Amino acid sequence: MNQEKQDQWIKSYLLGDLPPHEREQVEARYFADPDFLERMDVIEAELIEDYALGALGVEKAQKVKQHMLNSPYQLEKLQFAEMLMERFDQVETVQDVAVEAALRRENWVANLRGFFSQRRWPSFVIPAAAAVLIIGGLIFEISRMRRQLDNLRLAGLKQQETIAQQQKQIEQMTGKPQPSPEERRNDLVKDQTSPPPTMKLATFLLLSVTTREVNEKPPDVLIPTGAAEVRLQLVYNGKRYSSYQPMLENADGDVLLPPKSGLKTVRVGNQSIVNFDVPTKNLIENRTYIVRLKAKRASNYEEVGLYDFIVRKQ
Amino acid sequence: MDEEEAVAFKKFLDYLAPDNEQAAVQRYEHLRDAAIKYFACKYFACRNVSDPRACADEVLRVLQLKIAAGRVIEHIESYSLRVAHYVKLRDWKRHQPEVQPSESEGKDKNPGAESPLEILEKRVERNRLSRCLAKCWQTFSDEDRKLMERYGLGSEHHKAEREALAAELGITEEYLRQKIHRLKKKLRACLNDCLKKISRKV
Numbered sequence: 001m002n003q004e005k006q007d008q009w010i011k012s013y014l015l016g017d018l019p020p021h022e023r024e025q026v027e028a029r030y031f032a033d034p035d036f037l038e039r040m041d042v043i044e045a046e047l048i049e050d051y052a053l054g055a056l057g058v059e060k061a062q063k064v065k066q067h068m069l070n071s072p073y074q075l076e077k078l079q080f081a082e083m084l085m086e087r088f089d090q091v092e093t094v095q096d097v098a099v100e101a102a103l104r105r106e107n108w109v110a111n112l113r114g115f116f117s118q119r120r121w122p123s124f125v126i127p128a129a130a131a132v133l134i135i136g137g138l139i140f141e142i143s144r145m146r147r148q149l150d151n152l153r154l155a156g157l158k159q160q161e162t163i164a165q166q167q168k169q170i171e172q173m174t175g176k177p178q179p180s181p182e183e184r185r186n187d188l189v190k191d192q193t194s195p196p197p198t199m200k201l202a203t204f205l206l207l208s209v210t211t212r213e214v215n216e217k218p219p220d221v222l223i224p225t226g227a228a229e230v231r232l233q234l235v236y237n238g239k240r241y242s243s244y245q246p247m248l249e250n251a252d253g254d255v256l257l258p259p260k261s262g263l264k265t266v267r268v269g270n271q272s273i274v275n276f277d278v279p280t281k282n283l284i285e286n287r288t289y290i291v292r293l294k295a296k297r298a299s300n301y302e303e304v305g306l307y308d309f310i311v312r313k314q
Numbered sequence: 315m316d317e318e319e320a321v322a323f324k325k326f327l328d329y330l331a332p333d334n335e336q337a338a339v340q341r342y343e344h345l346r347d348a349a350i351k352y353f354a355c356k357y358f359a360c361r362n363v364s365d366p367r368a369c370a371d372e373v374l375r376v377l378q379l380k381i382a383a384g385r386v387i388e389h390i391e392s393y394s395l396r397v398a399h400y401v402k403l404r405d406w407k408r409h410q411p412e413v414q415p416s417e418s419e420g421k422d423k424n425p426g427a428e429s430p431l432e433i434l435e436k437r438v439e440r441n442r443l444s445r446c447l448a449k450c451w452q453t454f455s456d457e458d459r460k461l462m463e464r465y466g467l468g469s470e471h472h473k474a475e476r477e478a479l480a481a482e483l484g485i486t487e488e489y490l491r492q493k494i495h496r497l498k499k500k501l502r503a504c505l506n507d508c509l510k511k512i513s514r515k516v
Binding site for chain 2: 003013014016027028030031032034037038040041042045046047049050052053055067068071072073074076077079080081083084085087088267
């Protein structure tokens with residue numbers, strides 16, 4: 001049996017695909033042959049890592065879960081793979097950021113050097129020019145921020161007016177007083193302070209809305225009965241950042257969960273994915289939801305991706 | 315280990331490789347690893363209730379007793395497999411009621427629901443793991459750390475990078491795969507030791 005066939009044989013054994021007589025052959029082999037046992041270890045570790053990376057198909061992933069992750073001893077291996085995954089991702093992100101910063105620094109210094117080396121300047125000109133540049137930059141930045149703040153205030157006032165008008169209309173139609181936005185926010189926060197459920201039963205891959213045709217409807221997220229949480233895997237292929245923050249909103253733009261900061265991407269093949277766990281109690285059937293993916297840039301989070309989906313329940 | 319057990323262990327090592335303690339220990343470790351693998355796979359497992367390591371130690375204990383009692387075993391590896399099978403059946407019978415709940419019992423229980431205490435315990439556990447991993451990571455040389463990082467995880471990823479890495483090191487990809495596996499195994503062993511030490515302190 002060649003190496004490739006042997007690997008496949010081992011994989012089938014680990015995934016529970018072999019008939020009984022062949023299982024016995026594999027057992028006899030690994031009891032007798034230390035090299036074969038080590039080979040099994042390698043393949044088992046890779047399968048568990050692939051599972052942790054989300055790189056297996058649904059059927060294979062289920063088999064791994066069912067046959068290979070059924071005891072605390074085996075779960076220790078999965079935990080180890082997950083910890084390594086986090087560690088390697090962190091290392092890579094730090095390296096990416098360092099390389100980008102170094103490149104930026106190099107370009108900036110090279111440009112500056114080029115500019116000043118072209119001609120001879122009197123000694124006072126350089127500090128004076130630097131001071132003018134800094135002060136000018138500061139004034140420009142402050143005025144820009146003021147304008148932004150004014151716009152935000154204006155938008156906030158308009159939004160408040162609209163909400164008040166809509167509330168009045170609802171009260172007129174139903175005859176019942178409606179809770180204020182503040183009260184509604186408090187209700188949401190109250191809901192979210194209960195301990196989070198951790199049973200992840202459903203995983204869905206979401207592509208950014210920009211990858212869809214204009215008339216194409218958002219994808220369905222089918223939640224199985226009894227699932228306490230869904231894992232949304234947000235496919236993100238843009239520039240890499242040190243940390244991500246997904247925000248779940250309903251179609252009205254209400255933020256439904258407190259923002260989860262500090263998430264990292266996980267690589268799956270050529271794709272990068274941000275895993276976002278959402279308790280199913282926050283999702284209502286047949287409603288459309290939006291996930292805004294934000295990335296940390298300097299000290300702020302900026303939107304880098306938009307995803308939407310419709311909830312269906314089984 | 316009492317005196318009788320120590321004598322049985324010594325006899326067993328002698329049996330595995332007379333006059334060569336190192337070879338005997340290696341063969342002993344292999345038998346233990348093989349037995350762990352046997353119990354760790356679901357359809358032969360101790361049905362989720364026993365630790366595969368404990369089951370494997372039980373296999374070795376039985377083997378030692380047999381050898382100490384003067385039993386002549388021609389092929390120790392295949393005999394170990396038979397003992398493992400016997401231990402599995404015994405263990406399975408012992409724990410059968412616990413692992414095969416009736417359907418209605420299964421429905422009543424909610425395996426996903428965790429108490430706040432359990433959640434807290436998990437966080438503490440994770441924190442310990444992170445600390446230990448950071449500590450163990452530092453015990454590796456720069457070269458080995460970079461090698462593990464560049465190789466990455468999983469079976470199919472970074473194929474080009476892995477090819478380049480093997481070429482740089484002048485080894486085959488298969489050998490590189492094995493080397494990485496041994497490094498990760500060493501890291502896991504360090505992690506387990508570290509966790510044991512912490513739990514002893516607590």
